[in-house]
Amino acid sequence: MAKVPRNFRLLEELEKGEKGLGADGCSYGLVDSDDVMMSNWNATILGPPHSVHENRIYSLKFHCGDSYPDQPPTVSFISRINLPCVNQYGNVDISKLQRVAQWNRDFTMEKILVALREFMAHPSNKKLPQPAEGTTY
Amino acid sequence: MAALPKRIIKETERLVADPVPGINATPHEDNLRYFDVTIHGPASSPYEEGIFRLELFLPEDYPMSPPKIRFLTKIYHPNIDKLGRICLDVLKTNWSPALQIRTILLSIQALLGAPNPEDPLANDVAQRWKEDEKAAIETAREWTRTHATV
Numbered sequence: 166m167a168k169v170p171r172n173f174r175l176l177e178e179l180e181k182g183e184k185g186l187g188a189d190g191c192s193y194g195l196v197d198s199d200d201v202m203m204s205n206w207n208a209t210i211l212g213p214p215h216s217v218h219e220n221r222i223y224s225l226k227f228h229c230g231d232s233y234p235d236q237p238p239t240v241s242f243i244s245r246i247n248l249p250c251v252n253q254y255g256n257v258d259i260s261k262l263q264r265v266a267q268w269n270r271d272f273t274m275e276k277i278l279v280a281l282r283e284f285m286a287h288p289s290n291k292k293l294p295q296p297a298e299g300t301t302y
Numbered sequence: 303m304a305a306l307p308k309r310i311i312k313e314t315e316r317l318v319a320d321p322v323p324g325i326n327a328t329p330h331e332d333n334l335r336y337f338d339v340t341i342h343g344p345a346s347s348p349y350e351e352g353i354f355r356l357e358l359f360l361p362e363d364y365p366m367s368p369p370k371i372r373f374l375t376k377i378y379h380p381n382i383d384k385l386g387r388i389c390l391d392v393l394k395t396n397w398s399p400a401l402q403i404r405t406i407l408l409s410i411q412a413l414l415g416a417p418n419p420e421d422p423l424a425n426d427v428a429q430r431w432k433e434d435e436k437a438a439i440e441t442a443r444e445w446t447r448t449h450a451t452v
Binding site for chain 1: 330333335336357359360361362364370372374376384385386387
């Protein structure tokens with residue numbers, strides 16, 4: 166298979182995000198619409214239903230380095246959250262997210278968001294006490 | 303990696319052996335479908351004397367699908383957006399497998415010489431182009447001096 170270079174991959178992700186074709190409850194886009202290198206992204210996750218997160222909107226940010234997608238992006242929450250894969254600064258340890266732990270260059274930012282949303286809804290996490298809504302790191 | 307189709311090998315060989323004046327396309331050593339491209343701005347256009355960097359990628363189903371291409375150098379042009387994406391019919395609906403990397407790059411060079419504000423991608427630029435063409439051309443010249451000259 167042809168190996169899609171970083172920038173063309175990010176353009177595909179941008180177009181999918183802009184058209185709102187993303188997965189349920191997740192959205193993402195560039196922080197600066199004229200960032201030619203497309204390194205910094207904002208994202209949101211709508212809290213999954215039947216969990217403490219229901220009706221909350223969580224803001225996150227991604228940074229895609231030069232070696233993305235061979236290497237995963239860095240991900241962090243802007244909104245405060247109590248979740249086992251998120252440290253005290255809001256940084257996400259994606260090796261704790263089963264679906265994306267074994268990183269593969271076909272994975273996308275959307276896949277990480279979906280994995281996070283699932284993790285939030287997981288029976289062991291869905292009742293964890295949460296910081297006040299609207300607080301940030 | 304799978305073997306590179308003959309068509310791509312032939313096109314690449316010809317681009318190197320018989321380059322188009324003012325256009326250079328060099329494949330990456332680690333990905334022969336991914337090219338660094340430079341295009342010289344055409345004479346008597348606002349892009350004259352500018353050297354514009356682009357990147358080009360031949361997707362898996364090339365030449366059934368067109369190459370993907372965008373500007374890396376910032377450029378003020380009604381058919382090119384802030385991320386360097388290009389609005390050009392031959393890259394979209396009018397693509398034909400009979401076209402080649404060479405012909406596409408020539409079309410892009412021609413687009414620099416003939417901006418088309420009636421079919422815009424960068425709406426703010428197209429608007430200004432229609433309202434005050436002289437001022438828009440001056441801005442295009444300035445951007446060329448700032449971003450596209452070494």
